[in-house]
Structure formats: structure tokens, C-alpha cells
Amino acid sequence: MSYKIGVSSGWWSITKSEELLGLASKVGATTTYGVNFVQVDFESIAEFQEPDVVKNIKKLIDTLQVDWGMHGEIGEMMALESALEVVWKHSHRRLHQYLDTIYLKFCVEGDYREYIPRYIVFHASSLPTIAMVVERFRYAGQLTVTPSGDLNWIDFIQKSEELKKWVENSNLIYFLIGKESGLAFESVDSIKIKIGEWAVVESEEFREKIRKRIEELRKDGVGEEEAKKIALEEVSREIDKYAWEFFRNITRLRFSEGAITHEDIAYLIVARYLYEKRNDASEPLWNLFFKDKSWEKLEKEFGVQFLDKNGEVRLPPQIVALVAARYILGHFSEKNKEEFLLEQKRLLEKMFSPDRVKKIEEEFLNKSPFEKLAILNNLISEKVGNGKRKLMILFENPEITRAGEEGLQRLVHAIDIYRMVKAAEKIANGTYLGMVFDQEHYLHNNLDPLSEIKSLQKEAEEVGKFLLVFHVGAPKPYHPAHHPIDIGSEAQYWIYKYAFELRKAGFGKENEGIFIFERGGARGGQYPAQFIGQSAAALRIIVNFLEKEVEPEKLPPEFYGISSTEILSEERQLAIIREHFFDPLKGLLQVPEEEYTFLGGKVIEKGKRSEEWKREELK
Structure with missing residues (x-):
């Protein structure tokens, strides 16, 4: 394989440059700067509604002989790792909108399959971590959903007998009742007493058990009041069974049946679910993250109880990353929600006949994102040939969200992002998710890019299959610097060093590796052609030596722009020096x-x- 050199278009909302008004304009705005690939930065999915947008993209790609990819929106609109219902639904709707729009614009309104972008990039995380410092309480009071987007946590828990037992044995069911009921409880015991009192009134089965036990005790000579007390205590030992119904009833009235309004608890339950399902081929994440380590061993290793005896939840970053990955994958396995599917159908009914809309729904809209990616890639292969082009969803290590939260995003480390996309391959039976490595994002998150790459080299044997894009710029720890790359600069050396180590991990060997210089600010008075052009020239030198696999410490002067061949060879320069040696003494x-x-x-x-x-x- 080889490498391509590209540049990001930049966002119109940031630069206010006229050349960025529209998708086609963004494709053409940067392709005269010495690159053969452009990453179009999306402001909104509405950009696809510009008249003749796909025709114009086709015209520019054919004329300029370039290729393209997309950078999707960032922020909570695409926070796929969130368990909060409102964020989960927004993100799920948006993910389907991207895929549906590509299908409609490139496959239904016209046959432009070969012009579908190579990839769509999303940030792996857009939210700060949870169950750490004050974040433990930041997202409380909002309804949470399971990784499948369901509000009913009781159904989710009870589908796994092992998970159900753990929730009972750890007293989590009682902690949930205490938190979600709105009632004032002093202890777990007081909650159990309340459930018993409720069961006496509401459960015929519970009353029958007590009645029979009282009769048995009375026959043994126990007094009536004492028999009632003993019977209630004994039957209450089975209170776990009734606790679930109590929880179901109080949440049904207060929020929604089986609802949980604490995101840290939602994450805790999903983490335990993944542990209990660790030997299930459809849930490979636990073994990818922790291999054969047990729940208890991890608690000992991290030095913290994930759920302590007081009901406090403390999740180390590794557990948070595990669950964040599962929430992201949950989006790709789930069809669009009914309300969003109806929204899309109403829009289509203004453009197509009812029969055509029904066909589009059956063939594409009513599918999961994994299924939609498979359909799109099959359509592309039919047009251009098998294996010649593919659409992938790529996940980029995130940028800093707020000052003081460096490195605290839920899914930030390269090895964890790799584990997620590797799990996706196992689940979907195809390589539809991939990775972007952004060295500047790691730097301003107080993380060392080389350490991140070393972790990939150590564990991720197949990372070359998934790592498609390397985002580059002068490596500065500021967000967002996106500073130009000068030939002969220290920045050029460090980018080469990162790229060299990534190549050792597989970048550009199993896939065509794509270098993207992310457009940022220029030095005073520079036009885009100047700072983008010089960065592209530096990248061409980097790629040239990278393909020769020259060690970073053995880079020759040519790498830094000092040529020693042909017109600038040492011999020719020495001959010129000798020929003009006495020129300064002429006339003297x-x-x-x-x-x-x-x-x-x-x-x-x-x-x-x-x-x-x-x-x-x-x-």
C-alpha cells in the first residue's frame, strides 16, 4: 500500500471564507495546494440540501482528480458514548441521518456510488468522564437508557440471570430504590421493611406465604403476635423478588417503568453486564479490554470498589472506556427510533411516490447502521469493483472539551479505540469502523503521542486494518493550533517520527494511509495557498522517506530540504566555489x-x- 496527502477544508463558521460556502466549494477550495485528498469539514447535515451538490462534487473530483472524506459534527449532537436519553437519541438520529442522506443523494437521486466519500470521522468521545471527582453527580436527574436506547433497565438486567443476582447480592436494587423513589430512607434495612409493607398490601403471593407460615408456627405453639412477627421476618428474607416489582411501580409512576436517572449507575450496570457476558461471542469487549481478569481482580488492581457498601459508584477510566465503547457500538446495532423513521419518511413523501418511499424504507431506512454500511459498500463494489473503494466510519481521539479536563474524556486512548473497532468487526462480521490518530489532540490532552503509539504496537496486531487517517500539524499543545509545517523544521521531524512508529504498527501497509493536514490559522499575511502549500510540500518529503523506511535518527540532509544530488550535489557546488574563488579580489x-x-x-x-x-x- 501507499500514502495520500490531504488537507481539511476548515469550517465556514470559523473562517467565514467564501470558498467554504458549500460542500462542493470545500472540495475545490484546497485541492490546488498540492494535495490529492480533501477532508470536508461538516457544519451540518443540511449542507447536502444545496442545489446540485452531488453533481458539483462529481465535477470537481473528476476535473481535479482528487478523492475526499468527511469530518462529521462534534459535540453532544454526536456524543455516541452517552447513556443520557436525550443525548443518546440526538446522536442516534444524527448517525442515521448521515447514512440515509448519503444513500439518497448518491444512490437514489442519481447513480454516483463511486463518489461516496472514503470515510466519515466522528470524535470517539465528546463528554467528560463520570464517577470521578464532581462528575459523579454532574449527570443526575436525567433519564438514562441502555446501550440499545431503552429506558427500562429492569428488562435489561433480568435478561441475564447472573447480572440479576449481582444486582441483588450487591444491594444495588435497594440503592436504586433509595435513589429513584423520592422517599426518605435511612438504610437498606429500612427499604426492605418498606417493601415488605408494600408487598403485604399489593402481593397476594406474599400474603399467602405469610399466612401459611403463621399457621405452621401456631401449630407449634407460638403465640399469634409472635407468629406474625416471625413469619414476616422469614418471608422478608425473600424480599429481593418483591423489590423488583416495587422498583417497577415507583419508577412507572415517577419517571418511566424501570428508569434510572444516574448515569454513573447506568455505566456500572453495563460494565457488570459485559463482565457476565464475557464468554458470549456477541459481547467481545470485556476480553478485548481486560482479557481473563475477573471483576474482583480489577477492583484489587485499581484499588477501588466499583460499588461500595454505601452505594457509592467509583469507576476507573478503564471501566468508563469499556462502557463508552459499548454504548457507541450499541448505536450501530440498533435501527432508527420509530419517531425518527417517521420524520424521514415524511420528508421523502414530498419527493417520491408512496410505493417508492415504501421500497426505500424496506431496502435501507429500516436497517441498523451496520446493515446500512454493508448495503452502501455492496453498491460501491458493484460499480467500481470489489475492494477498490469502501466507506468506513472512523473514530478520532477527541479534542479537549474544557480547560482542566485534559485526558478525561471517556474514550481517549488509542488502544481503547482500537479495542472498540476490533469488537465491531467481530459483531458485524465486517470492517466498517476504523480509526484516526490525531497527535495534536493527544498533546493538548496532556498525553504523549509516542506512548499511545507504543501501546498499539504492543497489543494491536491488526491495527493496520483499521487505522486509515493520520491528522497532522505542527505538534503544539494548544487547542486548536493546527499550525503549518515548515520544511526543515522540528515539527517536520516529529511528524515523521510519529508516522514512522505508526507505520511499524501497520499504518499504510494494509490500507492506503491518508495524511490530513488540518487547516488552521496562518502566520500574519499568509494566504491559504502559502501555509497549506508549504505543509503539503513537507508532507511529500515525509511520505517519500517513510516509504523508504528510513529511521528518524538517520534522516539525511535532503529530508530537511538540503539536497546533495544533481544541481545541488556537493561536487558541483565545490567546483563552482573553486571557479569563483578569486572573484572578490578582481581589480586588486x-x-x-x-x-x-x-x-x-x-x-x-x-x-x-x-x-x-x-x-x-x-x-
Whole structure:
């Protein structure tokens, strides 16, 4: 495989440049700067509604002979890792909108399959971590959903008998009742008493068990009041069974049946679910993250109880990353929600006949994102040939969200993003998700890019299959610097060093590796052609030596723009120096007459013939 050099278009909302008004304009705005790939930065999915947008994209790609990819929106609109219902639904709707729009614009409204972008990039995380410092309480009071987008946590838990037992044995069911009921409880015991009192009134089965036990005790000679007390205590030991119904009833009335309004608890439950399902081929994340380590061993290793005896939740970043990955994958396995599917159908009914809309719904809209990606890639292969082009969803290590939260995003480390996309391959039976490595994002998150790459080299044997894009810029720890790359600069060396280590991990070997210089600010007075063009020139040098696999410490002067071949060879430069060595002394020295030297004139004055004084004769 080889490498491509590209540049991001930039956002119109940031630069306010006229050349960024529209998708096609963004494709054409940067392709005259010495690159053959452009990453179009999306402001909104509405950009696809511009008249003739796909026709114009086709025209520019054909004329300029370039390829393209997309950078999707960032922020909570695409926070796929969130368990909060409102964020989950927004993100799920948006993910489907991207895929539906590409299908409609490139496959339904016209046959432009070969112009579908190579990838769509989303940030792996847009939210700060949870169950750490004050973040433990930041997202409380909002409804949470399971990784499938369901509000009913009781159904989710009870589908796994092992998970159900753990929720009971750890007293989590009672902590949930205490938090979600709105009632004032002093202890778990007081909650159990309340459930018992409720069961006496509401459960015929519970009352029957108590009645029978009282009869047995009375036959043994126990007094009536004492028998009632003993019977209630004994039957209450089975209170776990009734706790679920109590929880179901209080949440049904207060929020929604089986609802949880604490995101840290939602994450805790999903983490335990993944542990209990670790031997299930459809849930590979636990083994990818922690191999054969047990829940208890991890608690000991991290030095913290994930759920302590007081009901406090403390999740280390590794557990948070595990669950964040599961929420992201949950989006790709789930069809669009009914309300959003109806929204899309109403829009289509204004454009197509009812029969056509029904066909589009059956063939594409009513599918999961994994299924939609498979359909799109099959359509592309039918047009251009198998394996020649593919659409992938790529996940980029995130940028900093707020000052002081460096490195605290839920899914930030390269190895964890790799584990997620590797799990996706196992679940979907295809490589539809991939990775972007952004060295500047790691730097301003207080993380060392080289350490991130080393972790990939150590564990991720197949990372070359998934790592498609390397975002580059002068490596500065500021957000967002996106500073130009000068030829011969320290920045050029460090980008090469990162790229060299990524190549050792597989970048550009199993896939065509794409370098993207992310457009940012220029030095004063520079036009885009200047700072983008010089960065592209530096990247061409980097790619040239990268393909030769030259060690970073052995880079020759040519890498830094000092050529020693052809017109700038050392031999030619030395010859020029010798030829013009005395140029500064012109007009300052007198050269003796060649045959008779300085003394020839005096010899003639003395009456001697000049032939007798020739230099050759008197040597």
C-alpha cells in the first residue's frame, strides 16, 4: 500500500471564507495546494440540501482528480458514548441521518456510488468522564437508557440471570430504590421493611406465604403476635423478588417503568453486564479490554470498589472506556427510533411516490447502521469493483472539551479505540469502523503521542486494518493550533517520527494511509495557498522517506530540504566555489607577464634580447 496527502477544508463558521460556502466549494477550495485528498469539514447535515451538490462534487473530483472524506459534527449532537436519553437519541438520529442522506443523494437521486466519500470521522468521545471527582453527580436527574436506547433497565438486567443476582447480592436494587423513589430512607434495612409493607398490601403471593407460615408456627405453639412477627421476618428474607416489582411501580409512576436517572449507575450496570457476558461471542469487549481478569481482580488492581457498601459508584477510566465503547457500538446495532423513521419518511413523501418511499424504507431506512454500511459498500463494489473503494466510519481521539479536563474524556486512548473497532468487526462480521490518530489532540490532552503509539504496537496486531487517517500539524499543545509545517523544521521531524512508529504498527501497509493536514490559522499575511502549500510540500518529503523506511535518527540532509544530488550535489557546488574563488579580489591584484615576468622590461632596457630572458630558458 501507499500514502495520500490531504488537507481539511476548515469550517465556514470559523473562517467565514467564501470558498467554504458549500460542500462542493470545500472540495475545490484546497485541492490546488498540492494535495490529492480533501477532508470536508461538516457544519451540518443540511449542507447536502444545496442545489446540485452531488453533481458539483462529481465535477470537481473528476476535473481535479482528487478523492475526499468527511469530518462529521462534534459535540453532544454526536456524543455516541452517552447513556443520557436525550443525548443518546440526538446522536442516534444524527448517525442515521448521515447514512440515509448519503444513500439518497448518491444512490437514489442519481447513480454516483463511486463518489461516496472514503470515510466519515466522528470524535470517539465528546463528554467528560463520570464517577470521578464532581462528575459523579454532574449527570443526575436525567433519564438514562441502555446501550440499545431503552429506558427500562429492569428488562435489561433480568435478561441475564447472573447480572440479576449481582444486582441483588450487591444491594444495588435497594440503592436504586433509595435513589429513584423520592422517599426518605435511612438504610437498606429500612427499604426492605418498606417493601415488605408494600408487598403485604399489593402481593397476594406474599400474603399467602405469610399466612401459611403463621399457621405452621401456631401449630407449634407460638403465640399469634409472635407468629406474625416471625413469619414476616422469614418471608422478608425473600424480599429481593418483591423489590423488583416495587422498583417497577415507583419508577412507572415517577419517571418511566424501570428508569434510572444516574448515569454513573447506568455505566456500572453495563460494565457488570459485559463482565457476565464475557464468554458470549456477541459481547467481545470485556476480553478485548481486560482479557481473563475477573471483576474482583480489577477492583484489587485499581484499588477501588466499583460499588461500595454505601452505594457509592467509583469507576476507573478503564471501566468508563469499556462502557463508552459499548454504548457507541450499541448505536450501530440498533435501527432508527420509530419517531425518527417517521420524520424521514415524511420528508421523502414530498419527493417520491408512496410505493417508492415504501421500497426505500424496506431496502435501507429500516436497517441498523451496520446493515446500512454493508448495503452502501455492496453498491460501491458493484460499480467500481470489489475492494477498490469502501466507506468506513472512523473514530478520532477527541479534542479537549474544557480547560482542566485534559485526558478525561471517556474514550481517549488509542488502544481503547482500537479495542472498540476490533469488537465491531467481530459483531458485524465486517470492517466498517476504523480509526484516526490525531497527535495534536493527544498533546493538548496532556498525553504523549509516542506512548499511545507504543501501546498499539504492543497489543494491536491488526491495527493496520483499521487505522486509515493520520491528522497532522505542527505538534503544539494548544487547542486548536493546527499550525503549518515548515520544511526543515522540528515539527517536520516529529511528524515523521510519529508516522514512522505508526507505520511499524501497520499504518499504510494494509490500507492506503491518508495524511490530513488540518487547516488552521496562518502566520500574519499568509494566504491559504502559502501555509497549506508549504505543509503539503513537507508532507511529500515525509511520505517519500517513510516509504523508504528510513529511521528518524538517520534522516539525511535532503529530508530537511538540503539536497546533495544533481544541481545541488556537493561536487558541483565545490567546483563552482573553486571557479569563483578569486572573484572578490578582481581589480586588486596584478598578474605578472606570462613569458618574461616582471623583470623582462628591465632586461631590454639593459640591451639584452628578450629571447634570452624567457622564463622557460632560465628555469
